Amino acid sequence: MIRGYVSVDLGGTNIAxxxxxxxxxxxxxxxxxxxxxxxxEGVLERIVTAVEELCRENEIEPCGxxxxxxxxxxxxxxxxxxxxNLPTQWRQVPVTAxxxxxxxxxxxxxxxxxMAALGELVFGAGKGDENLxxxxxxxxxxxxxxIAIDGKLRxxxxxxxxxxxxxxxxxxxxxxxxGNRGCLEAVASGTALVGKGAWLxxxxxxxxxxxxxxxxxxxxxxxxxxxxAAEGDDAVGDVIREAGEAIGIGVANVATVLHPxxxxxGGGVAKMGDLLLRHVRETVDRRVGMFPPETVRIETSVLxxxxxxxxxxxxxxxxxxxxx
Amino acid sequence: MIRGYVSVDLGGTNIAxxxxxxxxxxxxxxxxxxxxxxxxEGVLERIVTAVEELCRENEIEPCGxxxxxxxxxxxxxxxxxxxxNLPTQWRQVPVTAxxxxxxxxxxxxxxxxxMAALGELVFGAGKGDENLxxxxxxxxxxxxxxIAIDGKLRxxxxxxxxxxxxxxxxxxxxxxxxGNRGCLEAVASGTALVGKGAWLxxxxxxxxxxxxxxxxxxxxxxxxxxxxAAEGDDAVGDVIREAGEAIGIGVANVATVLHPxxxxxGGGVAKMGDLLLRHVRETVDRRVGMFPPETVRIETSVLxxxxxxxxxxxxxxxxxxxxx
Numbered sequence: 001m002i003r004g005y006v007s008v009d010l011g012g013t014n015i016a017x018x019x020x021x022x023x024x025x026x027x028x029x030x031x032x033x034x035x036x037x038x039x040x041e042g043v044l045e046r047i048v049t050a051v052e053e054l055c056r057e058n059e060i061e062p063c064g065x066x067x068x069x070x071x072x073x074x075x076x077x078x079x080x081x082x083x084x085n086l087p088t089q090w091r092q093v094p095v096t097a098x099x100x101x102x103x104x105x106x107x108x109x110x111x112x113x114x115m116a117a118l119g120e121l122v123f124g125a126g127k128g129d130e131n132l133x134x135x136x137x138x139x140x141x142x143x144x145x146x147i148a149i150d151g152k153l154r155x156x157x158x159x160x161x162x163x164x165x166x167x168x169x170x171x172x173x174x175x176x177x178x179g180n181r182g183c184l185e186a187v188a189s190g191t192a193l194v195g196k197g198a199w200l201x202x203x204x205x206x207x208x209x210x211x212x213x214x215x216x217x218x219x220x221x222x223x224x225x226x227x228x229a230a231e232g233d234d235a236v237g238d239v240i241r242e243a244g245e246a247i248g249i250g251v252a253n254v255a256t257v258l259h260p261x262x263x264x265x266g267g268g269v270a271k272m273g274d275l276l277l278r279h280v281r282e283t284v285d286r287r288v289g290m291f292p293p294e295t296v297r298i299e300t301s302v303l304x305x306x307x308x309x310x311x312x313x314x315x316x317x318x319x320x321x322x323x324x
Numbered sequence: 325m326i327r328g329y330v331s332v333d334l335g336g337t338n339i340a341x342x343x344x345x346x347x348x349x350x351x352x353x354x355x356x357x358x359x360x361x362x363x364x365e366g367v368l369e370r371i372v373t374a375v376e377e378l379c380r381e382n383e384i385e386p387c388g389x390x391x392x393x394x395x396x397x398x399x400x401x402x403x404x405x406x407x408x409n410l411p412t413q414w415r416q417v418p419v420t421a422x423x424x425x426x427x428x429x430x431x432x433x434x435x436x437x438x439m440a441a442l443g444e445l446v447f448g449a450g451k452g453d454e455n456l457x458x459x460x461x462x463x464x465x466x467x468x469x470x471i472a473i474d475g476k477l478r479x480x481x482x483x484x485x486x487x488x489x490x491x492x493x494x495x496x497x498x499x500x501x502x503g504n505r506g507c508l509e510a511v512a513s514g515t516a517l518v519g520k521g522a523w524l525x526x527x528x529x530x531x532x533x534x535x536x537x538x539x540x541x542x543x544x545x546x547x548x549x550x551x552x553a554a555e556g557d558d559a560v561g562d563v564i565r566e567a568g569e570a571i572g573i574g575v576a577n578v579a580t581v582l583h584p585x586x587x588x589x590g591g592g593v594a595k596m597g598d599l600l601l602r603h604v605r606e607t608v609d610r611r612v613g614m615f616p617p618e619t620v621r622i623e624t625s626v627l628x629x630x631x632x633x634x635x636x637x638x639x640x641x642x643x644x645x646x647x648x
Contacts, residue, residue, distance in 0.1 A: 156583025160615040178613030259480025289502030291484040
């Protein structure tokens, strides 16, 4: 047995775990269904089992755990506050204390997007720059975010700062799950994109996308939409352009507020490639008027789907990184 | 002669100076026309004369000067970059070196809105809280801003961070002086408000405002518009509500990005009172969905028109406050 660190990323569908040795060599990973119907107690039990199994397999004695949760948590008390994709019993549930007790080491808590931002900051696009100011957008089913100022994550009193997907981009835009109208997430998340794609097919305005999904709206993905647009489906191309412009406004506004050196775009949607990203860049160039927009680098995530895992390991190694 | 600090606020119309002793007792103030037609050299000469006179009158030997400029400046090299309300010769003009040489003490440079934010942070609404995270909006002819994170001004590499008036609020909104469309400044500054008021009068839709300005559109001010709305001019009331909602979106977005403890609204427009401010607060309450909006206090400036002066004195005393 050697000492090591554990990352746990609790999602609505899966619990993703990873373990590394003290030199931060990744030793193993596992994925376990969350089974959220079991409620907080049952899910915490599944986390304990998953971590114990992964540590046993890799002969690791855990000396720190970084835990990401899909929503809001009180970082000081180690309780979840509101996890929109899990049942409502997760309000005010202590998680760090019971997990720490069962697993015999300190557990540190972060919102999952902030944990991914931390991974990107320490091991990805921000690696090696200890004073970096950067903003991280993770664009997938929803849009989350994280910010570092002078190398330090900005978390706010409830760990809820940097909810970059909940900036109002279009005051009269669509309703968002958070209750607001016109949030970036409601306009340009993967869910919003796919919804618009399905609507185009249903209304008979996206013939190539209709062929590619073989008439099954459930098969539409952001990537299928990229294929349709690349093959000349202009209506789908317009939807992708609009999403890119909305993301561009979100990036431009954060740039105008913080003038960060770097903006990193992560999550599945960021992998849609240049068809989306050129609209992001063009919009930032057009809308950042108070300093040369090229002073803000815009890059896609280096770590991709592993950003959260590496963030969890960074957090396990140094819980100070998540002090609000 | 005793040692003291000097604040200089360079504006398009006036140069406002103030002097304080080392215990930060304000000893005197002066206001000198900028006479911007004289060009950079002539205006710098006027600053030297104004500071020398004020120091002589108050028997002060200056040991530090804080200088605010209305636009962008390279804080590291002490040069102005772009001052939109002064002639174009002000690009790349060294100011701290020549002024420091003539006046015999260090000169530190900031954008004027950031200097006012510093005043509010150190001597106003933020006084006594060394780790405060706050955002300061100064809403007057234009809309400027300043941000402090954990008690430290966030300036960015060019001193251009926190241009809170240049967030895009309405993607298809009016053109802004910065080249973008739908900036908060273009929608809700004093200039935008008065322009909409004049337009209402011209189009015959603001009868009470027409009476109050006696048909002279040049007499319309934000305050006259408040009077007209209070006396039942509903069209003017709608314009004020729209401005309040736009400011509210700007505040909500900064709150969502940073989760600051405090947002301070300064500048002339913030003095329009509850008729405007209740729309700001209601909009923030409606649009901040990811944490309890009441965790962000929204207050009006404590220092009012003196925020810049106090910021200049704080900067003169401690040039480290403006390190980018």
